[in-house]
Amino acid sequence: MEIAPIPDRPNWARRFLLAFAVIAPCLAFYLVRTNLFLALAPIFLSHILLLYATLVANCQWFGPVMRSFETTEPEVWLTIDDGPSPEHTIAMLDLLDRFQARATFFVIGHRAEKCPHLLTEILARGHEIANHTYSHPSATFWAAGPGRISAEIDLCAELLRAGPDRPAHYFRAPAGLKNVFVHPELKRRRLVLIGWTVRGLDTVQRDPAQVAGRIVRKTRPGAIVVLHEGQRVAKDPAFNPRCLELTLSGLLEKGYRCVIPRPEQLRPHAAGK
Numbered sequence: 001m002e003i004a005p006i007p008d009r010p011n012w013a014r015r016f017l018l019a020f021a022v023i024a025p026c027l028a029f030y031l032v033r034t035n036l037f038l039a040l041a042p043i044f045l046s047h048i049l050l051l052y053a054t055l056v057a058n059c060q061w062f063g064p065v066m067r068s069f070e071t072t073e074p075e076v077w078l079t080i081d082d083g084p085s086p087e088h089t090i091a092m093l094d095l096l097d098r099f100q101a102r103a104t105f106f107v108i109g110h111r112a113e114k115c116p117h118l119l120t121e122i123l124a125r126g127h128e129i130a131n132h133t134y135s136h137p138s139a140t141f142w143a144a145g146p147g148r149i150s151a152e153i154d155l156c157a158e159l160l161r162a163g164p165d166r167p168a169h170y171f172r173a174p175a176g177l178k179n180v181f182v183h184p185e186l187k188r189r190r191l192v193l194i195g196w197t198v199r200g201l202d203t204v205q206r207d208p209a210q211v212a213g214r215i216v217r218k219t220r221p222g223a224i225v226v227l228h229e230g231q232r233v234a235k236d237p238a239f240n241p242r243c244l245e246l247t248l249s250g251l252l253e254k255g256y257r258c259v260i261p262r263p264e265q266l267r268p269h270a271a272g273k
């Protein structure tokens with residue numbers, strides 16, 4: 001599968017943000033003689049704008065983020081993050097088989113390293129794998145520099161290279177946080193950043209019915225749906241598979257099919273979002 005390149009348009013929002021970050025201290029230096037608060041305002045505003053673009057997962061100011069895909073059919077793209085997990089992956093695959101659903105697994109490199117047979121199983125059952133960093137540094141990735149970002153992407157990519165014809169084309173940042181250095185590194189590797197349309201919030205919710213209910217309620221054709229695996233294993237070993245099962249049955253009831261979109265269906269401003 002050859003990935004369709006994202007149109008290489010100049011990103012004016014990114015240019016503005018970076019130029020403003022440089023100009024803001026100069027402005028502050030100029031204004032400090034008149035009023036201290038007025039002088040601090042441009043620096044404050046510049047930081048707020050940079051933080052917003054970094055911390056808001058679907059914000060496109062630094063570069064394209066796929067938040068949905070183009071379709072006129074009742075189809076959704078189910079994405080399952082944070083695996084593979086010895087506790088859940090096989091159960092999740094059995095559920096996907098039962099509901100004739102396809103999914104993309106955004107896997108963490110160091111977990112894939114421990115159970116490569118699960119990657120083989122995911123691919124053998126007709127699903128896809130994608131890059132979710134090597135160590136999933138969700139608390140620090142937003143502040144990582146180019147070297148660390150490259151290492152996280154490349155170490156994971158190395159583990160996912162299941163065959164020359166099946167490289168992973170998609171990347172999702174840990175917790176969706178991506179800073180100003182992420183897009184240039186992705187572009188260099190022809191990787192597409194995937195956001196989401198709807199999350200079940202299964203990392204914080206405790207009730208699988210609420211997780212599935214939120215997804216089914218907010219889903220529309222072309223939605224990118226996020227679920228997780230490998231969570232709350234000690235407290236409730238069946239939590240993640242149960243979330244998936246209820247989500248799949250809820251989506252089926254509403255007539256939705258879970259598909260993997262073709263690369264040309266992915267556009268930063270796909271219809272409906």
Ligand SMILES: [Zn+2]
Nearest residue numbers: 081082174175
């Ligand atoms: Zn994750």
